[in-house]
Amino acid sequence: MATKETSLRQCIDELSAKNTDYKFPEQAINQAESLKSLSSDLYTDNIRFIYEVIQNADDAQAKYITLTILEDKYFIIAHDGKAFDEKDLHGICGVNHGTKKKDLDKTGYKGLGFKAVFGKSNKVIIYSNGESFRFDSSYQIKWDKQWGANDQQTWKKENDREFIYPWQINPVWTNDNEIPSFIRNFLNQKKNQIHVAYAILLNNVGEINSALNQLIQQPYMFLFLRNICRMTFLTQSIDTISIDRNLSHGLKNVNINKEINSQWIIKRFELDIPDDMLKKLSKDTKAPEKLRFIKKAEMFFAAKYKPLIHNANGEVISGGIEKLREQDSVLFSYLPTKIFEYKFPVLINANFLTNVNREQIHTDSVWNQWLFDKISGEIFQWIKELVKNNKFHFQAYRLIPSKLNPENNILTKRFNDSFARCINHCNFIRNRKNQLLRVNEVIMDLTAMSKQSSFINITSMREYIIKNEETSSQYANDPFIDYDLNLNQIGVEKFTWDQCINMFKSDIFLKTHSIEENKRMIEYFYTKYSKIDTNDGMDIDIQQIPFLMDQNYRLQLIKDIYFPANTMGDNGTNDSEYIFVNKTIFAWLNEKAQKGIKQWLKGLGVDERTDLTYLHKTIIPNVACYITRENAIKTIKMLFMLFQKNAT
Incomplete structure (x- = not known):
């Protein structure tokens, strides 16, 4: 109802009298032409026209809304929200006189949105708690003889001009018998569920039908409505979109006909508005009145989520948090804009x-610029929160944004500046000790060596990396994390196999690498490489890794080392010119328990140094450079003796 004291009908009659009280007919015509242009140009997109009527229902605190087309004529939007009162009536009949200008809990604020309806229809019936009124282009207002002619027809002839009046702002009280029977039947069937309904006589039914079907295919577009939680589309089939929060998993489910269509993790941030921004807002002509006195603003993020899928071993192979596809990444102002860039x-x-049709945002608005400045920081704070949650953990890195390119407007620049600050200062990366570190404090270990504490000294590994870097580093005491594509894209340092190979050869590493640790290292690589047709996730050939300790306590490649043997008087002493497996390691390999490891090493090419193995392993692969002035005579003698031995 309108108010306790005033009926809706009385308000309508009074407002109709005011809105048709023109001193001259030209005033009515000029306003009518302006409203006609505004209504036609406001929404050229039929989907956005439907968004507008849905938003009006949401602003009326509706929980349930029904959309349908009756008799292939009338588009019906019915909801259980607040009924019309006098202020609402004035708002819908005015221009820039809406009831939402100061209300932070409502999305609209321009006082123009409902005028879009008149670009699609010449007649709209509004039902509100048992009372009805309409806006009707065919309704004839009473001619005022003070306008200089006895009647409308005479005036038209005298002025050679068609008379039109602004019917879009003139509410007409409507009795039940003036409402088509099929609309009355629809309202009666749902009278316990409906407080307000709009019946819009469509100029083009096919366009709206098509738009409704498109909306059903994109139900996530309604994620940020403030109040509506269920929408029923009565089109060719009955489709109900519902949005509910899954409290056990912290997810928001978007359902179609009670089946989950998509799941989203929703995060709300409350932003403190600084005083200098409030001063700027007071001077911004584009800023609505309701923004000029607030102290806090809200911002929402929604990350798409899919249920986890595991393989036979229980390992996750897909699902979890997903980065949006570019074609799905749209900005919302509670309902979607058309901004995907x-x-x-x-x-x-x-x-x-x-802008007026809510398709674009103002790039020159200080308010929008401030919001874009906040986006990056809030995303990284959310990632920081998610990464601490074992349910999401590394999936959270999928939400890392990219620098916007090109910098084609001030909003892009404000975001990029904020992004650069966050990358350098936000501690959102979780290491293996569950500490949160900054980008310049971590190293992605592509080798997994930092996980092998039984034979790798993390301190030595970190020391080696720092010493061999060209720039000074600020790595944490335990900086190592697993490789992540998203972290790689923002420049997190990597530790590669090339670096690892050089580290194994370095004095920094070898000074802390004991014989016992070398045993564990050999066991590790045996486990990784001994399986048939697989390297168990290793992306480097074992022949490239120096992991066998020699008689001088250095690590050697398989191709360069022999098992000790009394061949030609050489059994692997420290002063030997040849490289042999460390005797303690060799004794360990000869134990029964290590039989498999020794056989594996022999299969890779490690063997006792005989003349023949030396020829095949050392001389032939290096024939172009092996013989020198210093070893020529000795080598020729050895080859001759080998020839004689095999000749007999």
């Missing part, structure tokens, strides 16, 4: 200042 990894919703 920023390609954020999550849906972002805030009270952006939009």
Whole structure:
């Protein structure tokens, strides 16, 4: 009802009298032409027209809404929200006189949105708690003889001009018998569920039908509505979109006909608005009145989530948090805009200042610039929160945004500047001790060696990396993490196999690498490489890794080392010119328990140094450079003796 004191009908009659009280007919015509242009140009996109009527229901605190087309004529939007009162009536009949200008809990604020309906229809019936009124282009207002002619027809002839009046702002009280019977039947069937309904006589039914079907295919577009949690589309089939929060998993489910269509992790941030921003807002002509006195603003992120899928071994192979596809990354101002150019990894919703049709946001608005400045920091804070949760952990890195390119407007620049600051200062990367570190404090270990504490000294590994870096580093005491594509894209340092091979040869590493640790290292590589047709996740040939300790306590490649043997008087002493497996390691390999490891090493090419193995392993592979002035005579003698031995 309108108010306790005033009926809706009385308000309608009074407002109709005011809105048709023109001193001259030209005033009515000029306003009517302006409203006609505004209504036609406001929404050229049929989907956005439907968004507008849905938003009006949401602003009326509706929980349930029904959309249908009756008799292939009338588009019906019915909901259980607040009924019309006098203020609502004035808002819907005015221009820039909406009831939402100061209300932070409502999305609209321009006082123009409902005028879009008149670009699609010449007649709209509004039902509110048993009372009805309409806006009707065919309704004839009473001619005022003070306008200089006795009647409308005479005036038209005298002025050679068609008379039209602004019917879009003139509410007409409507009795039940003036409402088509099929609309009355629909309302009666749902009278316990409906407080307000709009019946819009469509100029083009096919366009709206098509738009409704498109909306059913994109139900996530309604994620950020403030109040509506269920929408029923009564089209060719009955489709109900519902949005509910899964409290046990912290997810928001978007359902179609009670089946989950998509799942989202929603995060709300409350932003403190600084005083200098409030001063700027007071001077910004695009800023609505309701933003000029607030102290806090809200921003929402929505990350897409899919249930985890495991393989037979229980390992996760897909699912979890997903980065949005570029074609799905749209900005929201509670309902979607048409802005896809920023390609954020999550849906972002805030009270952006939009143009009249809410398709674009103002790039020159200080408010929008401030919001874009906040986006990057809040995303990284959310990643920081998610990465501490074992349910999401490394999946959270999929939400890392990219620098926007090109910097084609001030919003892009504000985001990029904030992004650069966050990358350098936000501690959002979780190491293996569950510490949160900054980008320049971590190293992605592509070798997994930092996990092998039984034979790798982490301190030595870190020391080696720092000593061999060209720039000074600020690595944490335990900086190592697993490789992640998303972290790689923002420049996190990597520790590669090339670096690892050089580290194994370095004095820094070898000074702490004991014989017992070398045994564990050999066992590790045996486990990784001894399986048939697999390297168990290793992406380097074992022949490239120096892991066998020699008589001088250095690590050697398989191709360069022999098992000790009394061949030609050489059994692997420290002063030997040849390289032999360390005697303690060799004794360990000869134990029964290590039989498999020794056989594996022999299969790779490690053998006792005989003349023949020396020829095949050392001389032939290096024939172009092996013989020198110093070893020529000795080598020729050895080859001659070998020839004689095999000749007999």
